[in-house]
Amino acid sequence: MFPRPITQLSGASQTLYKIAVPVALILWLLPLLGVALTSVRPASDLAQGNYFGLPSALAFENYALVFQNTPMLQYMLNSFWVTIPTVIGAITLSCLTGFALAIYRFPSNLILFFMFVAGNFVPFQILMVPVRDLTLSLGMYNTWYGLALFHIAFQTGFCTLFMRNFIKSLPFELIEAARVEGVAEWRIFWFIVIPLMRPAIAALSVLVFTFIWNDFFWATVLTTNASTQPVTAGLSSLNGQWIAQWHLVSAGSILAALPPVLMFFLMQRHFIAGLTLGAVK
Amino acid sequence: MSAFWKANQRRLAPWLFMAPGLAMFLLYVIIPIFQSIWVSFYDWDGLGDARWIGTANYVELIDDDAFYISLKNNVIWLVLYMLAVPAGLMIAIFLNQTISGMRLYKSLFFFPFVISQVVVGLMFSWFYAPNFGLFYNLLEWVTGSGTAILADDRYVTYGIIAAGLWPQIAYVMILYLTGLNNVAPDQVEAARLDGAKGWQMLWYVILPQLRPATFIAVVVTVIGALRSFDLVSIMTNGGPFGSSRVLSFYMYEQALSEYGYRMGYGAAIAVVLFAIMMLFISGFIWKMWRDETER
Numbered sequence: 001m002f003p004r005p006i007t008q009l010s011g012a013s014q015t016l017y018k019i020a021v022p023v024a025l026i027l028w029l030l031p032l033l034g035v036a037l038t039s040v041r042p043a044s045d046l047a048q049g050n051y052f053g054l055p056s057a058l059a060f061e062n063y064a065l066v067f068q069n070t071p072m073l074q075y076m077l078n079s080f081w082v083t084i085p086t087v088i089g090a091i092t093l094s095c096l097t098g099f100a101l102a103i104y105r106f107p108s109n110l111i112l113f114f115m116f117v118a119g120n121f122v123p124f125q126i127l128m129v130p131v132r133d134l135t136l137s138l139g140m141y142n143t144w145y146g147l148a149l150f151h152i153a154f155q156t157g158f159c160t161l162f163m164r165n166f167i168k169s170l171p172f173e174l175i176e177a178a179r180v181e182g183v184a185e186w187r188i189f190w191f192i193v194i195p196l197m198r199p200a201i202a203a204l205s206v207l208v209f210t211f212i213w214n215d216f217f218w219a220t221v222l223t224t225n226a227s228t229q230p231v232t233a234g235l236s237s238l239n240g241q242w243i244a245q246w247h248l249v250s251a252g253s254i255l256a257a258l259p260p261v262l263m264f265f266l267m268q269r270h271f272i273a274g275l276t277l278g279a280v281k
Numbered sequence: 282m283s284a285f286w287k288a289n290q291r292r293l294a295p296w297l298f299m300a301p302g303l304a305m306f307l308l309y310v311i312i313p314i315f316q317s318i319w320v321s322f323y324d325w326d327g328l329g330d331a332r333w334i335g336t337a338n339y340v341e342l343i344d345d346d347a348f349y350i351s352l353k354n355n356v357i358w359l360v361l362y363m364l365a366v367p368a369g370l371m372i373a374i375f376l377n378q379t380i381s382g383m384r385l386y387k388s389l390f391f392f393p394f395v396i397s398q399v400v401v402g403l404m405f406s407w408f409y410a411p412n413f414g415l416f417y418n419l420l421e422w423v424t425g426s427g428t429a430i431l432a433d434d435r436y437v438t439y440g441i442i443a444a445g446l447w448p449q450i451a452y453v454m455i456l457y458l459t460g461l462n463n464v465a466p467d468q469v470e471a472a473r474l475d476g477a478k479g480w481q482m483l484w485y486v487i488l489p490q491l492r493p494a495t496f497i498a499v500v501v502t503v504i505g506a507l508r509s510f511d512l513v514s515i516m517t518n519g520g521p522f523g524s525s526r527v528l529s530f531y532m533y534e535q536a537l538s539e540y541g542y543r544m545g546y547g548a549a550i551a552v553v554l555f556a557i558m559m560l561f562i563s564g565f566i567w568k569m570w571r572d573e574t575e576r
Contacts (some may be wrong), residue, residue: 124510
């Protein structure tokens, strides 16, 4: 193991390490802790200049105010409306493309694979004008499905990379055996490969959920008002209205951050497995 | 029909499996790249008729100060963002122990990456806020006078990059933690018996084994640096006086914001950004291609 396990060192160093880790963590998360604390600070505290001390009372009414006075709830629902169909769509499409690219040998296989990989690295701005135009001409501008369709297509790139590598790591003998038995190709896909892909599907679902929930650029390009805007774009426009009302900005921020954070904690193992794919040989 | 299917199933199947995903990807990603390049030769407000103006948009870029400021900031982003790689490695080494509660500590360290960049931007705006921001006060305490980082054209880009590094370091850290977990213990022990310690051990024994993690860390960091848009938009909206613009933001500003709808000019900026990114992308793809064909 590297570095040398701390348990092999003296008791004093071990204690020192056990103190150093939480201290480092608090310093690392200082911006987050500050905002979390501000989100439950009464407005009167801020007016009196009590920015760092303990809040004089726990003002959960900040959260209530955000829900009552702004379309926050609508923004969050909109985010779910975009995120969930995207997760389902991108995973479905990439199971298919990943299977095709992992199992079959044909001349353009690698070229198509690298097209998916490369497409997924391009800057969003090179797509912006044509995608906005396409969405407008399909009559899907400023709708949740217009935004979701783009996300599905774009995420298919990353998901295909992931799925293809995952299927490639499965034992190919399974498929050969089925073929010898005369099983149809789509049945091999559905009854043999899909059940084995559960961990990959779980990992990608949490990752895509987080990516899409946190997307800001496409939300601002393809949606325009509170009835369709996801929470990232909504929070940005609320930030413009709440000038210096930091207790509200903080409460809104915490709300917007909550769903992906919960997702991460519930599905931690899958999340990290997805993110670190390829980090070890 | 069914005889034909039986004979050709294996040849047709991949295309049928791929058709929906490939069609969507072509429609929304691959074709728009070429359309954007095409649009960059037009003068177009997004609504009326587009007028062919040849390379005029690119000629205009050459004399555009705002373009150079954005380009310069992109270079600063790229260079400073690379700090995420060593910083992430250091934190990963610091945390690669097995004391009780370590799993929770590791996930909490990873937290910033899970949060939206919009929220990260707001958090750091609060952190830097003049008079009451934590960082502002810290600076005042250390140097005697506070600086409003986000309102000062000398520091603003660095302030935003620091905010971007926070989640990026967390991402790199998790890559390296996974990598360290898979370092061959026998090699480490053998090196230890040979007297390798500290830096030597890290450089000659550990880092070579972490190469796949380093490759991914570099890829995601380069892409992340060049994609920077959210933080600039949230924290400063390009200001003060356009000094924190980056190409991605400047493109958006030209093409879609209140400054007017100059789709052609915006597309030209996007093409430049795309060209810069292609330099890196082709490098990555070349390496992945080599790994793939060697196997």
